[in-house]
Amino acid sequence: MVLAEHTGRQVSEETHKLICKARELALALGGLTEVALLGRTDLAGQLDGADIVVTVDHPALSEYLPEAYERTLLDLLAERSPRLLLMSNGTIGLDLAAALSVRWDAALVTAVSALEIEADAVTATAQILGGKVLVRVELPGERGIATLLGGVFEAGTRWSSRDAEVIHVAPPTGLDALRMSLRRVVEADPGDVDISLADMLVSVGRGIESQDNMEIVAELAAALGVPLSASRPVVDAGWLPKTRQVGQSGLKVKPRVYLALGISGAPEHLEGMRNAELILACNTDPGAPIFGVAHYGTTVDLFDLVPELVGKVRG
Amino acid sequence: MRIVVPLKPVPDLVEEIDLNADRTGIDREYLTFVLGEWDAQALEEALLIKDAGGAEVVTVGLAHDLEIDQILYTALAKGADVAVKLTDAAGAVPPGPAGIRIADRAALLAGYLAAQPADLVISGVQAADDLDGQLPPTLAALLDLPHVSVAVSVEVDGSSVIVRQEFAAGRLHELQVQMPAVIGVQSARQAPRYAPITRIRQAMQAGGLITCAVSPLPTRAGAVVRGMHRPEANHQAEMLTGSAGDVADQIVGLLRARGLVQR
Numbered sequence: 123m124v125l126a127e128h129t130g131r132q133v134s135e136e137t138h139k140l141i142c143k144a145r146e147l148a149l150a151l152g153g154l155t156e157v158a159l160l161g162r163t164d165l166a167g168q169l170d171g172a173d174i175v176v177t178v179d180h181p182a183l184s185e186y187l188p189e190a191y192e193r194t195l196l197d198l199l200a201e202r203s204p205r206l207l208l209m210s211n212g213t214i215g216l217d218l219a220a221a222l223s224v225r226w227d228a229a230l231v232t233a234v235s236a237l238e239i240e241a242d243a244v245t246a247t248a249q250i251l252g253g254k255v256l257v258r259v260e261l262p263g264e265r266g267i268a269t270l271l272g273g274v275f276e277a278g279t280r281w282s283s284r285d286a287e288v289i290h291v292a293p294p295t296g297l298d299a300l301r302m303s304l305r306r307v308v309e310a311d312p313g314d315v316d317i318s319l320a321d322m323l324v325s326v327g328r329g330i331e332s333q334d335n336m337e338i339v340a341e342l343a344a345a346l347g348v349p350l351s352a353s354r355p356v357v358d359a360g361w362l363p364k365t366r367q368v369g370q371s372g373l374k375v376k377p378r379v380y381l382a383l384g385i386s387g388a389p390e391h392l393e394g395m396r397n398a399e400l401i402l403a404c405n406t407d408p409g410a411p412i413f414g415v416a417h418y419g420t421t422v423d424l425f426d427l428v429p430e431l432v433g434k435v436r437g
Numbered sequence: 438m439r440i441v442v443p444l445k446p447v448p449d450l451v452e453e454i455d456l457n458a459d460r461t462g463i464d465r466e467y468l469t470f471v472l473g474e475w476d477a478q479a480l481e482e483a484l485l486i487k488d489a490g491g492a493e494v495v496t497v498g499l500a501h502d503l504e505i506d507q508i509l510y511t512a513l514a515k516g517a518d519v520a521v522k523l524t525d526a527a528g529a530v531p532p533g534p535a536g537i538r539i540a541d542r543a544a545l546l547a548g549y550l551a552a553q554p555a556d557l558v559i560s561g562v563q564a565a566d567d568l569d570g571q572l573p574p575t576l577a578a579l580l581d582l583p584h585v586s587v588a589v590s591v592e593v594d595g596s597s598v599i600v601r602q603e604f605a606a607g608r609l610h611e612l613q614v615q616m617p618a619v620i621g622v623q624s625a626r627q628a629p630r631y632a633p634i635t636r637i638r639q640a641m642q643a644g645g646l647i648t649c650a651v652s653p654l655p656t657r658a659g660a661v662v663r664g665m666h667r668p669e670a671n672h673q674a675e676m677l678t679g680s681a682g683d684v685a686d687q688i689v690g691l692l693r694a695r696g697l698v699q700r
Contacts, residue, residue: 129608185610188602189583213604216562216621217586220539220570224578229660230570245663250566252450255463256668257568259660266660301583302614305599310607322697346697358478358624364607371587371623373606378695381688386450400695402688403674409453411668418691419674420684430685435698 123156123176123204125195126169127186127214133168136210139275141171143237144208148173150239151205158198160191163290172286176202180293182300185307188217189300192225197294199226199265206244207267208237211389212370215269228265233389235274244268252388253411272370273393313365315349322346322379325368325395327353329384329405329424333361338428339383345435351375353391369394383424387412438492438593440483441555443546443572444512446470446504447565460664463566470504472511475561481625482591483559484516490593492557495519497549499542506646513640514632521647523549539570544653546572547579552651555617557598562586562621569659573621579654583614586621 124144127134141157148155154173159166161183166175176198182190191214199207199222207222209215211233223230235256236247244261246268261268317323324343330336336356343350350366357367368375370390380398385391387403387410395401396415403416404424413419420427448454448468455464472480483494496512498505500522509520523545550558563571577584590601594613602610603623614620677684692698 186604187610187612188585213587213602216571217574217584217602219574220572221574221578221584223570224540224575224657227657229658231660232567232570246660248568249668250568251448251454251463252565253668254450254454255456255665257665258663259568260663261660263658301618302585302612305611305613308601308609308611310609322692346692348697354624355474358474358628360628367607371603371605371607379692379697400691401674402691407451407453409667413674413676414668416674418677418688420677420688422677422681422684426681427684427688430681431688434685434689435692 123158123199123202123207124172125207125209125214126157126159126165127210127212128162128165133165134210135277136212136272138170138277140208140210140270141169142277143270143275145171147206147237147239147244151242153205156202156204158195160194161185166286166288169286175286175288176291177288178291178293180297182297183293185304186214187300187302187304189302190297192218192221193294193296195222196225198291201291203265205265206261209267209269211269211271219267219269223267226265226267228267229261229263230267231259231261232269234268234270235389237268237270249389252386253392253414254409271389271393273396311365313363315365317349317351317366317368318373318375320349320375320377322348322381323351323368323375323377324348324381324383325351325353325385326356326383327385327391328355330356333359335425336361338425342428342432342435345432353385353388382412382416383428385412386410387415438556439495440486440492440557440559441495441497441550442480442483442512442517443558443560444476444480444496444498444505444508445473445542445561445564445572446502446508447473450565456665456667460666461662462665465503470502472508473561473564475563475622477561477629478625479559479561479622480512480515480517481627481629482622484630485626486591486593487516493518495521495555497521497523497546499545500524500648509646510640511632511637513645514636515630519647520645521549521649524648524650526650526652538659539567539572539575540656540659541653543572543575543579544656545651547576547654548651549649550576550580551654557591557616558619559591560619560621562588562623568662571621573619577619579656580619582617582619584619584621585612585614587623588620589624590626591620591622
């Protein structure tokens with residue numbers, strides 16, 4: 123079973139990738155691919171590749187609400203008894219997977235970058251410690267949950283838009299008496315610059331060490347005439363606004379050139395930039411995961427490299 | 438109001454990380470452990486709530502965790518009111534096969550919270566070494582409490598909290614959540630405060646870490662670790678070498694070839 127994610131009008135791209143993976147696993151296990159679609163029955167037609175779409179409608183499910191989703195999914199899991207529940211490793215996966223794992227009594231593996239069937243057992247490779255260590259795990263028993271990293275799996279060839287069987291399930295009792303409610307949805311501030319439209323980005327990570335040092339990378343970005351962007355720790359520290367964040371909780375970018383300075387390459391960051399045409403990475407740690415996706419890399423210290431670059435760009 | 442903030446040390450990701458001999462866990466012997474970055478954000482958010490309207494902030498670690506004393510004293514120096522180290526009834530906590538099972542950690546913390554309930558539990562949304570899930574939803578499920586993760590602000594409003602939950606590209610859901618509740622913090626409303634070394638030393642001299650033996654709550658089945666490896670095989674970058682000037686020349690050449698540098 124795949125949990126479909128949607129923003130109201132559209133099923134997310136990651137959901138298509140999850141369905142594609144689920145289909146591959148279902149074929150190996152001789153089963154079917156089911157998709158749980160909560161709150162928006164009308165989007166069922168977008169779920170190409172599903173054999174069965176299970177929908178539940180209720181006002182509390184119109185937007186993602188943790189408690190409403192959790193109760194509904196627990197009901198569906200009990201009723202449908204899937205071998206495996208696949209979720210994205212984004213906000214909803216981080217919010218729900220572990221709670222479902224406890225309540226459904228299923229083994230869970232998070233931040234999965236590979237998932238396969240070996241002799242009827244579900245095995246996964248998960249990334250931990252910022253992608254510096256890969257862990258091979260087995261999900262024992264008859265039920266399991268995996269949250270899949272974004273940007274790693276392919277949507278592949280979309281299956282033809284054959285009609286899946288759509289099963290409408292009544293919402294669980296209790297959705298009218300939840301311990302939380304959605305007050306409002308706040309759309310993102312568009313910010314001063316849309317980094318997703320830039321031809322090139324100078325992007326800075328934890329390796330910049332302090333706010334004072336931001337000046338030298340800002341100087342390089344200015345010399346090149348391109349925007350400055352950042353990985354999450356720099357934004358969390360308040361050194362750049364949220365609108366400049368690249369990654370899972372920021373923006374996904376695909377510039378012609380992405381210059382990563384002092385970015386180690388945590389999976390959440392790679393999700394946002396791995397499709398850039400040319401990735402240049404500077405990190406003093408030769409084992410940094412960023413070198414796994416970069417086309418060119420260097421372990422020269424950014425504090426030595428950046429002033430040289432500024433000088434040469436300015437001629 | 439009582440806010441419990443679980444704190445967990447994680448390996449400092451700046452350092453190289455080695456695996457143990459049988460490749461089922463990381464080699465902890467020479468690693469530096471630091472407070473997880475999301476836990477630091479969670480502590481800051483709890484302290485902001487205390488600053489705004491008063492609350493008792495209780496930081497809780499597991500006694501066997503490396504560097505936990507230093508982390509708890511630093512939390513006290515920042516403004517936490519109480520620091521607790523948990524052990525099991527035998528006075529020790531086995532670290533588990535790879536030292537990374539959230540299920541075992543959550544079971545112990547849930548045992549503590551069942552005995553000494555909190556109005557709010559505020560934890561980092563995740564830890565760098567999470568493998569079998571994240572702490573906040575695991576704890577919430579064990580305690581049957583409402584929970585919200587990936588929070589970027591938590592503010593008290595009577596008997597509930599207003600939580601902003603972040604989605605991709607900065608979209609936010611503003612939720613009203615009845616207390617008691619468990620919140621997983623992605624980032625605090627401001628950068629974590631700094632604790633001067635003199636104040637940390639004062640906290641250490643004053644002592645005051647409380648050791649508490651608890652009975653873990655029963656928890657769920659877990660994934661079985663078959664092995665670990667480092668991702669060298671994925672290394673694909675062509676490495677540019679030489680002095681900083683040499684590397685800069687090569688990078689400028691690549692940019693010039695794409696018309697991004699004119700001169």
